Amino acid sequence: MRRLYWFVVPLVTLILMIATAASASAGEMQRQLLEESTVERILQRGVLRVGMSTFVPWAMKDKKGELVGFEIDVARRLAEDMGVEVAFVPTKWDGIITSLLAGKFDVIIGGMGITPKRSLKVNFTIPYDYTGMSLVAHKELAKGFDSLEEFNRPDVVLVARLGATPVAAARKHMPKAEIRQFDDESQAIQELLNGKAHALVASAPLPAFQAVKHPDKLFLPLEGTFTREPIGFAVTKGDFDTVNFLNGWITVVEAEGWLKERKHYWFETKDWQDQVQ
Numbered sequence: 001m002r003r004l005y006w007f008v009v010p011l012v013t014l015i016l017m018i019a020t021a022a023s024a025s026a027g028e029m030q031r032q033l034l035e036e037s038t039v040e041r042i043l044q045r046g047v048l049r050v051g052m053s054t055f056v057p058w059a060m061k062d063k064k065g066e067l068v069g070f071e072i073d074v075a076r077r078l079a080e081d082m083g084v085e086v087a088f089v090p091t092k093w094d095g096i097i098t099s100l101l102a103g104k105f106d107v108i109i110g111g112m113g114i115t116p117k118r119s120l121k122v123n124f125t126i127p128y129d130y131t132g133m134s135l136v137a138h139k140e141l142a143k144g145f146d147s148l149e150e151f152n153r154p155d156v157v158l159v160a161r162l163g164a165t166p167v168a169a170a171r172k173h174m175p176k177a178e179i180r181q182f183d184d185e186s187q188a189i190q191e192l193l194n195g196k197a198h199a200l201v202a203s204a205p206l207p208a209f210q211a212v213k214h215p216d217k218l219f220l221p222l223e224g225t226f227t228r229e230p231i232g233f234a235v236t237k238g239d240f241d242t243v244n245f246l247n248g249w250i251t252v253v254e255a256e257g258w259l260k261e262r263k264h265y266w267f268e269t270k271d272w273q274d275q276v277q
Helices: 002-036 038-045 070-082 093-101 165-173 185-193 206-213 240-256 258-268
Strands: 047-052 085-090 122-124 129-131 133-138 157-161 178-182 199-203 229-231 234-236
Touching (some): 038 047, 093 234, 133 165, 133 206
Parallel strands (some): 047 085
Antiparallel strands (some): 122 234
């Protein structure tokens, strides 16, 4: 019995020492992760830096040169709820993930579709919106076209924004067509208006807006969208504290009906158009 006692007591003591050290190590690791989280740095800085790119009606400049749009409303509300200021960092779309990883801003709020390829580079939140791809076509070049298959020909030219999901959608659904990519959608739209392309592939409702804006040159060959894509915020990999906070925020404002209300205003009405024209 005495031998067992002298064996058990040191063993128990050793186990307690290891457990205490492990607990202290875990506490230190938790403290370090908290300090390194993006949301903690935002609170300490007092400014939420948002990476975005301009495209109608997600983010645009009004007559005074100020940014307006669905994504702008979302970012401003997020900053307000965090008790910080917001700073927008306009960035070319094809380099926006690289800029996030380089630390030029804290989060991408820019209508970014959640895809497996992008998820290899960034962490996405739960979707706060859903969008889809649609087409707006040139009345003369695409006269009589009313299906995706008619655009899926080698002699058809499609235009889209460089590095964006419309390019992937065009390649998937119309692989035989030639796809020309541009730094921003305004350039692609101009190419279409100039009669150098059959159609523009873009996120709804931009194609519909362009058809209304240029009824003499453009039309909608399809009803609705031909894809459905989840949209999320993007942050750097491994920052689970920030993802958790943003997921909770999305859940709250969605339950309030605020996201639905802002989406309706920017995507389903024209009440805002006087601000930007």
